[in-house]
Amino acid sequence: MKRWDLKEMVRVLKVLSVELRLQILALLSERPRYAYELARELGISYPLVHLHLRALERVGLIASEY
Template sequence: MTEAGPTGDALVEMLAALANPLRLRIIAELSAGRDYVSHLARVIGVSRPLLHMHLRRLEAAGLITGSLELSDDGKAMKYYEVTDFDLHLTAPALAEAARTLTRPDPEEGS
């Protein structure tokens, strides 16, 4: 991100990631604190494979981060938490982001 805000491509990726109701629910749950995949899947009520797909999209957009940790019994557990992001959308901010787009349609090739 630039000081003024995310680049055009990053902004499109962030907004596309947030445009899904399930991903909004994931962000909402993680805003209360970090959580591990199995527990998060149970709380939200989705399968772990579906959750993983959405977590990857949020992580690629820079909205969450994941870290692998070992539990006391030696089991690998992936924890996710929300990053410190702040989106303040105004017409001038969108115009600046649009000037930095590298592709006419950032959705192409995704």
């Protein structure tokens, strides 16, 4: 298991403090989805989904596949 330092934990918790990001993680925990699917299911724009996906990816909570 990875040991996290305090600064890294704070970064992750800040990312998780946004409810929409938790909703995205919940959907992704069910199965992989494309960003446009997340946008449709959450009723938000694709650019907004992309913004939140990038934040989740930056702290290592998700990984993109191309």
